[in-house]
Amino acid sequence: MKKGKKTRRTRIGITAAVTALILLIAFFCYQTVKKTIVNNEKESMAGIARVSAHSLETSLKAKSNLVYAALSGDMDNEEDIQQNMLKTGEKSRYIPEDKMAALKKWEKEACKEAGIRPGEVIAGPVFHQEEGYYALYLTKAVYIDRSLAGYVQVELNLDDIYEEEQALSNLKLGNQGYCVVKEADGTTVMSGEHVEAEEFSLAGDEGDGCRIVWSYQVQQGTPERTRKLVAYDTAEFAGEKFILCIIENYDSIVEPIDRIALYLAMLGLALLVWLGIFLCRMAEQHREEEKLKMELQHEKELNEANKALENQENLMQKYNHSKTMTVLSGAIAHEFNNLMTPIVLYSELLCENEEVQKEMAQEAKEMSDAVSRCEVLARQLLEYSRQGRAKKVMTVYNATFAVESSVRMVERLIPTNIKIQTSICKTKYYIKGQIGALNQIILNLVTNAMNAIGEKCGKIQIQFGLSTQDERMVRLVVEDDGGGIPEEIRQRIFEPFFTTKEENEGNGIGLTVVKRLTEEHGGVIRVKSQTGKGTTFILDFPWIESSHE
Structure with a gap:
């Protein structure tokens, strides 16, 4: 009994160890697959971020080039300046040189820099307007009769640029994805209709242009904290730095593998329960076998005795079968000889017949040979019946x-x-x-x-x-x-x-x-x-x- 208990304990220990090993392997596989899926999504999003940032940079440069082309050169009067301002297609205003004192500090600084660099368009800063959008200002010095007459400030609505830039507004992303543009300080300046009051930090560059961050978003007055996968790239324009972010819901990315892991865990739990029931039944069966061991031992002895008796009976049957086949072979051989007697006689007559020898000599010879072989076969059957006693x-x-x-x-x-x-x-x-x-x-x-x-x-x-x-x-x-x-x-x-x-x-x-x-x-x-x-x-x-x- 002690040996049986020890064996059961050993089995339980082995089962527990195997179960733990299977769980460890399953967890490792889950983590590996999950990491692979996230890394693949990171690579895809990083590629989209690079392309989109380049597209935004190109669009801003095109706006700057348009302003430069419209306001460059020597103009005749202020009316000429107003006409050229219309060519920019953006909201803009003309600031004469003699009205610089009434400007705000940032406006003065922008105009001053434009005066120092008359052949360039000065970009910046970005301000949040009362209407709710962010605007990027472009400042260009203008000349009348080769003398500095004033400055033109063009206001670029960044939301309009977002909508006009198809690479941003028409971007098709899965996993509740969208695209936003932030300033270097983290302020969202371009978002379209994808997000409201969502804030997250990109502090600490991981080097691959993609991070998992916690996002805080107010939904119906309640702050909501979610994980986001953010791929980002920088778009630089005339000293202004914009961070373009491709954002997807991290939980939506890993949800399929998490769901599969949950199903597999449930299946594994069911298997463990089944295994426990199976082991309990095996233990119960083992106890029943122990109880019947003595009876089976007694039955085994009886079966061995019966088996010995059956072996003797089989030997007798084989012996009788052999004797029967011997007698039967002898009878067949004698009967075969009797049946072959007339065939042998007629065969000899045909072989002695001259007409047969002329027309069918080969056939007669083959028949005679076949008859001879039949005689040999009959003799062999007879030898088999005599068990080798014939010479x-x-x-x-x-x-x-x-x-x-x-x-x-x-x-x-x-x-x-x-x-x-x-x-x-x-x-x-x-x-x-x-x-x-x-x-x-x-x-x-x-x-x-x-x-x-x-x-x-x-x-x-x-x-x-x-x-x-x-x-x-x-x-x-x-x-x-x-x-x-x-x-x-x-x-x-x-x-x-x-x-x-x-x-x-x-x-x-x-x-x-x-x-x-x-x-x-x-x-x-x-x-x-x-x-x-x-x-x-x-x-x-x-x-x-x-x-x-």
Whole structure:
């Protein structure tokens, strides 16, 4: 019992450790994917910020160039100056030189700088107007009859520039994104209709032009604190510095991965609950098994006794089966001999008939050879029934001739859907064994090949000649492209009465006879097969130098 408790504790500890490891890996994967998504969004937003900042800078420069083009050169009078002010297309006013004293301090400073640099347009400052928009002032010195007559201040409505600049107003962003422009001090000067009273700080540059910041926005009188992903770039114009910000809701960016993580966490929790229930049931089952252990031990002893008795019964059945097959083989052999007797007599008569010999000598000889082989087959069945007590007559005979005659015989048996290809050497090779045994070997192997191919189109190849691996051996190869022999039964194909054929289609003795006849010749048999591609039987026989058949 103590050992069982220790085992359960070990299992619980291992389960807890594995669970913690899985959670750690899951958290690491979540953080990695989340970071990748945010970094990809940062790169995209930074690119948009660069392009938009350049576009804003170009637009402001175009406004400045227009003011410069309209107000440059020597003018005739103040009316001429007023006409050229209209060409700027912006709200502007003319300040004569003699009215400088009434100007505000910033206006005086701007006009003074414009007088010092008459060939330039002075930009700045930016002021918030009573109408609610921010304006950027452009100041240009103007001349009448080559003398400084005064200054023209052009007021650029930054909201109008925002709307006119398509790269800003028509910017399509996901994740509740929009674009604003701030001054260097953080004041939002261009926002369009995207945001109201939203403030955030970009202090501390991270170096990649993109930051995650906390944004404070008043919604219906209540301050709301949200995280924003801000990509920013600087647009500089005539000494004025604007920070263009591409803003997206950070929570909207990470929401999909957070939702997936939540679903996976719920799934993981469900799996843990299921695992806990499973472990409880396993523990309960273990306790029940412990209770039944003694009974199972007793039943095991009874089963072993019954198994020994069954083994004895199986041995007796095999013995009776073997004796039955022996008696049956003997009966078949005697009956076969009786049936073959008239065929032998008529065959001899046909071979002695002169007219038959003139017209059908070859057919008569083949029939006579077939009769001889039937006699040999009957004798082999009789030998099998006598369990090897009959004396076998071993003779040296021409194997090449035996193979050729066997091929001629099986060619008549091959159905039309199967083609037979042969490669038989012309040299006479002699082997020692029972005459007719090689014919029976080839007939059995070809029959098996035909059964393997079945109704589909296929081919059977028969090769005979000197072995390329051992010059003392001659090799017979029978190859087909049928269904092949599965690996799990390949080791049993030479067992007596083992067959995979349907009932009444075979008795499983063909390959057993082939193996026995091969070994009686002092040869060996090997089989190579691949399921779905075919089977090859390779038989090697020792050949004997002889000058007679």
